[in-house]
Amino acid sequence: METWDAIRARRNVRQYTDEPIPDEALERILEAARISPSGGNQQRWDFVVVTDRQTLKELAKVWPQGGTHIASSAATVVLVLPVEEELRPRLIDNYDLGQATMNMMLAAADLGIGSGHSAATEQDLARKLLGLPQDRYVAYMIGFGYPADRPLKPLKKPNRRDFDDVIHRERW
């Protein structure tokens, strides 16, 4: 898919078909995460990819308020960060994960694969399920799968603030 089409076709997908994601497609999504830029190229991240149905069902409980789509995803990528007390590296870590997230989501959209964000609040459960060391935690999770509703194609009217409201020319 052309890049500009993929950027406009990406949308939150939280209902997935039963179709698994081919290995080659999943490798490409993970490679997109790996090659993302990060502050000082520090790559202070790890990615755990989960496809086991039972684990996915348990992972969905890591964000009880909004992670139900993780249970039915074909694959979920868990975004892991080091536990960090200082504010500035925490902010940059989150910024960098946002970059990796979008790189993965666009690599997926290019292949017709939908994606949906999840937060992570139940850290003890996450650590137990994934065997994470105590000095790591789950920052976000991204569910992937083929959309159950309709194929991805460029959105005509995304639900966003108006261009002239959000974009300022030369100064505020």
Place this chain on the structure above:
Amino acid sequence: METWDAIRARRNVRQYTDEPIPDEALERILEAARISPSGGNQQRWDFVVVTDRQTLKELAKVWPQGGTHIASSAATVVLVLPVEEELRPRLIDNYDLGQATMNMMLAAADLGIGSGHSAATEQDLARKLLGLPQDRYVAYMIGFGYPADRPLKPLKKPNRRDFDDVIHRERW
């Protein structure tokens, strides 16, 4: 450009030619920021696009340690956030800006336009230059321009941690 090529071609570009970015290309980069996803679709961001050479030279001083490429960029997009005391929304704001950043960088790479990150430490200067209200600050800046070194094309060996080091299968 195909999406997967754009993802692999994006790299930090900090040396730009004198060629201006056509209006249509700049609009597309900004539209990519506008349509990016954000937590709860809150879009707690604003984007100030600067092309005036004198302002760009001054903006470069907003990050004296590493923002020199802003001065010679054809255009710089300034990523603005609300001043926020609470940790959790700050983290999500940064994550969301990371997503918007990558959307812009890939929209640019698709058009052969390079991009380079800058932090922002001199907030008083930034507010004065851009006329920002006191309840906003500059979180990051992204410089854009045509690469002075070589055209963008998919990188064969990006300087990153090995795939098997950063990617974990099913569990840590």
